[in-house]
Amino acid sequence: MPVKIGIPRALLYYNYFPLWNGFFKALGIEVKVSSRTTKAVLDKGVKQAVDDACLPVKLFFGHVIDLRDSGVDFLFIPRMVSVERKAYICPKFLGLPDMVRHNIPDLPQIIDVTVNMSRNEKNLFKALAGAGKQLGKSGFAIRKAFKRGIEEQERFHRLNRLGFLPHESIEQMENGLLDQNFPPNLSREMTIALVGHGYNIYDQYISMNLIEKLRQMGVNVVTPDNLVDDLIEERSGELPKRMFWTLGKRMIGSAFHFMRSDHIDGIIHVASFGCGPDSFTGEIIERHLRRKRRVPLLNLTIDEHTGEAGVITRLEAFVDMIQWRRAAQ
Amino acid sequence: MRGYLGIDVGSVSTNIALMDEQEQVIENLYLRTQGQPIRAVQKGLDYIRNRIPADMEIGAVGTTGSGRHLASIVVGADSVKNEITSHAVASSKLVPDIQTVLEIGGQDSKIIILRNGVVADFAMNTVCAAGTGSFLDQQASRLNIPIEEFGPIALKSTTPVRIAGRCSVFAESDMIHKQQMGHNLPDILAGLCEALVRNYLNNVGKGKEILGPVMFQGGVAANVGIKRAFEKALATEVIIPEHYGVMGALGAAILAGEAVKKTGQTNFKGFGIAEEEFSTLSFECGDCPNLCEVIEISAQDKVLARWNDKCGKWSNSILKKQKVGEEAC
Numbered sequence: 001m002p003v004k005i006g007i008p009r010a011l012l013y014y015n016y017f018p019l020w021n022g023f024f025k026a027l028g029i030e031v032k033v034s035s036r037t038t039k040a041v042l043d044k045g046v047k048q049a050v051d052d053a054c055l056p057v058k059l060f061f062g063h064v065i066d067l068r069d070s071g072v073d074f075l076f077i078p079r080m081v082s083v084e085r086k087a088y089i090c091p092k093f094l095g096l097p098d099m100v101r102h103n104i105p106d107l108p109q110i111i112d113v114t115v116n117m118s119r120n121e122k123n124l125f126k127a128l129a130g131a132g133k134q135l136g137k138s139g140f141a142i143r144k145a146f147k148r149g150i151e152e153q154e155r156f157h158r159l160n161r162l163g164f165l166p167h168e169s170i171e172q173m174e175n176g177l178l179d180q181n182f183p184p185n186l187s188r189e190m191t192i193a194l195v196g197h198g199y200n201i202y203d204q205y206i207s208m209n210l211i212e213k214l215r216q217m218g219v220n221v222v223t224p225d226n227l228v229d230d231l232i233e234e235r236s237g238e239l240p241k242r243m244f245w246t247l248g249k250r251m252i253g254s255a256f257h258f259m260r261s262d263h264i265d266g267i268i269h270v271a272s273f274g275c276g277p278d279s280f281t282g283e284i285i286e287r288h289l290r291r292k293r294r295v296p297l298l299n300l301t302i303d304e305h306t307g308e309a310g311v312i313t314r315l316e317a318f319v320d321m322i323q324w325r326r327a328a329q
Numbered sequence: 330m331r332g333y334l335g336i337d338v339g340s341v342s343t344n345i346a347l348m349d350e351q352e353q354v355i356e357n358l359y360l361r362t363q364g365q366p367i368r369a370v371q372k373g374l375d376y377i378r379n380r381i382p383a384d385m386e387i388g389a390v391g392t393t394g395s396g397r398h399l400a401s402i403v404v405g406a407d408s409v410k411n412e413i414t415s416h417a418v419a420s421s422k423l424v425p426d427i428q429t430v431l432e433i434g435g436q437d438s439k440i441i442i443l444r445n446g447v448v449a450d451f452a453m454n455t456v457c458a459a460g461t462g463s464f465l466d467q468q469a470s471r472l473n474i475p476i477e478e479f480g481p482i483a484l485k486s487t488t489p490v491r492i493a494g495r496c497s498v499f500a501e502s503d504m505i506h507k508q509q510m511g512h513n514l515p516d517i518l519a520g521l522c523e524a525l526v527r528n529y530l531n532n533v534g535k536g537k538e539i540l541g542p543v544m545f546q547g548g549v550a551a552n553v554g555i556k557r558a559f560e561k562a563l564a565t566e567v568i569i570p571e572h573y574g575v576m577g578a579l580g581a582a583i584l585a586g587e588a589v590k591k592t593g594q595t596n597f598k599g600f601g602i603a604e605e606e607f608s609t610l611s612f613e614c615g616d617c618p619n620l621c622e623v624i625e626i627s628a629q630d631k632v633l634a635r636w637n638d639k640c641g642k643w644s645n646s647i648l649k650k651q652k653v654g655e656e657a658c
Contacts, residue, residue, distance in 0.1 A: 038618035205619075209639070286536055296450065308637075309395050314453060317413035321448040324414075328447040 002030045003135065005111070006072035008063035009034045011056055011093070012080055014166045014198035018173060020076060022152030023128055026145035027137050032072050034063040037205035041066050046304065048103050055272045055303055056199045057092050057099075059206060064100050068107055074135070075100075075110045078127065082118035087246045090277060111135075160225045165211065167202040190322055191220040193258040195251050195285065196270030197278070198225060206302055207270070208311050217319050222264070224254035231257055239284070248277040255285040259295045265322045266296045268315075273303035296321060331388030332381065334597070335582030336370060336404065337412065337575065338362065338396030341435025341462060342548060343369035346578035347377055349385070350586075352422060356380050357575040359548070366396040367607045367626075370403055375603040390597045391415075391585025393577050395437075402626055402634045403607060405598040408581070408588040415580030417441045417448045420544050422583060423570055428540040431559065431567075432576070433529065433549035435462045440534045452533050462549045464497045468504070468521065472514070476552075479518060483554025486519030494524030522554040526562050541565045546573040605629070614638060 005024055007013060013033075024031050035041065037059060045062025067075060077097045080089045092099075097112035111134050113127040125146055132142035152173070159169035192214060194201050201207050201223060211221050224232060236243060236253030243249040251269070258264045269285055271278035282299050289297050298318045300311065330349060337344040339362065347356040358376055362369045381387075391408040392400040393415040401409045420430045421443055430441040438461050442450040454461070469476045490507050493499040500521065507517055530539075543565055549555055550573035559567045572579060589595050610625045621638045635643040 035618075039620045040618040290536060290538075299452070310453075313395070313411045313413065316411040317448075317451060320411070320414045321451065325447050325449070328445065 002028060003074065004030045004032050004072045005074045005076050005135075006032045006034065006064075006067035006070070006108070007076050008060055008067060009036065010060040010063045010203070011096075011199045012089075014170075014202045016153070017170055018156035019149045019153035020078075021149075023132075023145045023149030024076070026148035027132060027135065027141060029135060032067065032070065034066040034070075037062070037203050039205075042205065042304075050099060050103065052274070053092060053099070054274045055206060056197065056203075057096070058304075059199075059203070060096070061100065061104065064104055064107070068104065072108055075108055076131070077110050077112050078131075079112050079114040081114060081116035083115065083124075083246055084117055085121070086118055086242075087244050087249060088118065089246055161228065163222070163226060165202060165221070165223060166198055166225050189218045190265040190319070190326075191222060191263055192266045192268055192318075192322075193254070193264050194221055194223045194268050194270060195255045195258070196223075196268075197247055197251075197272070197275075198223075200272050200302060201270050206272075208302070208308050210268075210270070210300075210311070210315075213312070213315060214319075217315070219319060222258075224250045227254050227257060238288075245277045248281045251278075251281045252284055255281075256288065259289055259292055264295060265326075266298065266318060268298045268300055268318070270300050270302060273301050296325070330382070330385045332385045333582040333586040334377070334387055334390045334404075335415075335575075335578035335580065335585065336373070336390065336392045336394075336400050336406075337415070337577035337581060338366050338370060338392065338394040338400045339412075339434055339577070340395055340437070342574075343373055343394075343396075344575040344578040345370075345373040345377055346572065346575045346582050347381065348579065348582050350388075352583060352586075354572055354575075354579065355382070355385075357572055357578070359574045362396070366399055367403055367609070370400050371603045371605075371607075374404070374600055378600040378603065387595065387597050387599075389582070389585035389589035389595050391581035391583075391588070393581040393584075398636065399626065403602060405596040406585065407592065407595050407597070408585045410581060410584050412437070412577050413439060413441060413451050413453070414448070415577045415584065416546065417443060417451075417580070418583050419576040419580035420546070420570070421446050422579075424542055424544060424568065427542050427544055429537075429543040431529070431534075431543065431545045432547040433461055433545075433555070434547040437461065438529055438533050438547075440529075440537055440539075442537055442539075450537060452535070452537065454533050462547070464500075465521075465525070465549065465552065468501065471501075472518075474514075480551070480553035480555070482515050483518040483522050483552075484515075484557060486515035488516055489519035489523050490516050492517070492520040492524040494526075494528035500524055519554060519558070522552070522558040523561070526555060526558040530562060539563060542568055544568045544570060546570055546576040548574050550574070607633075611637075614643065616642070 021031050041062040042059055044065045045058045049058040049061040079097050080093045082088045097110055111131050113130040115127040117123045128146055129142050156169050214221050232250055232253035235256040236249045238256055258267050269282045271282055332347050332349055335346045343360045343362045345358045348354050358373050360369050360373055389407045390404050392406045393410050393412050397409050416432055420427050427443055432439045439453045466476055469479050490512050493503045545567045550569050556567055605628050607628050611622055614621045614623050619639050623635055623638050623643045625635045626633050638644055
């Protein structure tokens with residue numbers, strides 16, 4: 001029976017799952033993803049997590065518990081320090097494997113290799129090779145599997161550029177969606193850019209199904225993940241000082257692009273309550289937008305509450321406003 | 330002669346407005362919701378029925394506010410619109426060149442920025458309800474003064490004291506402290522008004538370009554102390570419309586009138602619903618781990634609607650014209 005490794009469907013799952021999945025599969029390891037977020041998963045996470053963590057981190061705990069209970073041999077929780085030169089991921093990700101280890105009992109072995117590409121981009125290989133070695137694989141097999149993983153990740157990026165959203169790209173790569181009328185980003189009356197952390201906007205539960213709600217209102221949804229990295233990097237260069245949070249930089253860079261695009265009718269900034277970087281990315285985006293004053297902006301804060309009324313009211317009013325503005329032009 | 334009815338079911342108050350085809354207000358009503366939105370709507374309809382001109386029939390009904398979906402099922406609404414759009418519609422009908430609408434209600438506060446008669450930007454308070462009507466109510470009853478006298482007493486102040494307005498818990502302890510130091514009541518109340526306005530402008534109005542004419546509406550607009558504090562902070566005159574308390578309902582009535590112009594006839598179920606027995610029931614659906622809290626409303630054992638399920642199993646299981654959560658017009 002092949003060894004089973006569990007990957008939580010949370011946090012950077014929405015950014016790097018194809019890489020991890022491709023790598024482990026090529027090594028002959030069975031990859032088990034936790035089930036979709038439900039109230040039960042979130043409740044378990046909130047109960048076990050440290051109190052002052054943000055909602056997505058608490059949710060990650062829930063997914064870890066879900067995997068533990070489903071019986072996996074290993075848990076893959078890499079310590080993501082940096083994924084590009086001189087820029088970092090949020091400190092909560094640095095401590096993630098430790099937080100999990102010390103707060104959740106009876107866990108299977110955690111593979112917590114450190115990914116730190118801030119000085120050297122080859123570190124990614126080193127990290128995954130470390131994971132492969134812990135699983136008892138040979139150097140040759142690891143190199144081959146790494147190549148496979150990178151290929152999968154590149155395919156994922158290509159699908160995202162085509163207009164799929166990351167969770168749809170992953171679905172497409174795993175199960176195939178093309179024959180079910182995808183990509184869905186076609187012929188809708190307006191386009192709204194959702195700017196936020198992937199783990200907040202693509203998780204249907206904590207985002208309160210934001211993307212589907214917008215689509216039902218006839219809105220085409222685009223996100224930073226649909227853009228090429230170089231474009232985001234270039235646009236974020238407009239800041240007087242280079243931003244050293246990778247995820248925040250992606251939000252700001254893409255917002256700067258979207259606010260100039262003729263195809264974008266509005267921008268929604270999604271922040272999770274208590275997120276330090278989000279609190280100022282929203283502010284920076286708002287200030288820059290105000291100087292241009294062309295694209296309407298909505299700030300949405302998500303937290304543990306499940307009362308959808310507040311979110312629906314704001315979304316409806318935002319879409320109304322765009323329609324109204326158009327009718328007046 | 331036809332009349333248009335607007336119903337705004339808010340967290341604290343339920344407001345009903347009746348206007349004629351010339352959009353003149355004939356009757357309006359401000360009721361406490363007291364946690365029973367259906368009962369409040371029925372009470373309101375009963376009141377309107379007895380005051381409606383003999384030759385008038387209801388040509389359209391619109392609902393708004395956080396209880397708009399529930400109310401729309403009960404009365405058979407022609408339009409169901411969020412409160413931001415409703416308030417903006419009502420204000421711009423009244424003062425066509427209005428540029429800023431400040432609205433403070435029971436638990437919500439919002440700011441709407443209009444340019445050339447079109448909503449250009451809006452914001453609502455986030456998770457915190459500090460500085461809304463409920464807080465003023467609570468403080469008034471703590472100081473043992475009727476809420477109606479709050480404003481007039483505050484106006485007598487010559488040197489308002491400074492009170493922390495960031496959080497209503499801090500504000501309260503600050504107020505008690507100032508009381509114990511011997512400041513007089515008018516100065517404390519005026520200080521509270523200024524703190525509330527400061528908090529509103531910093532939170533809800535953060536970064537918004539507030540230009541005149543400025544209109545102030547919502548239940549709190551009854552408080553002249555707050556009006557004066559706004560005028561002081563903004564250094565401009567603040568208009569309080571005659572029907573400040575029911576502006577949302579007026580907007581809903583206007584929108585309903587427009588909706589009926591398109592459809593040709595109203596869905597209004599008649600004033601008989603004031604006597605009808607409605608009952609609501611909520612249950613947790615256990616068919617998947619989402620454990621949705623489904624709400625069911627029925628009249629005389631006939632289920633009218635169900636909602637709040639994520640998958641649509643319950644809401645789609647009864648045949649009806651529209652699904653709750655989607656706009657009717």
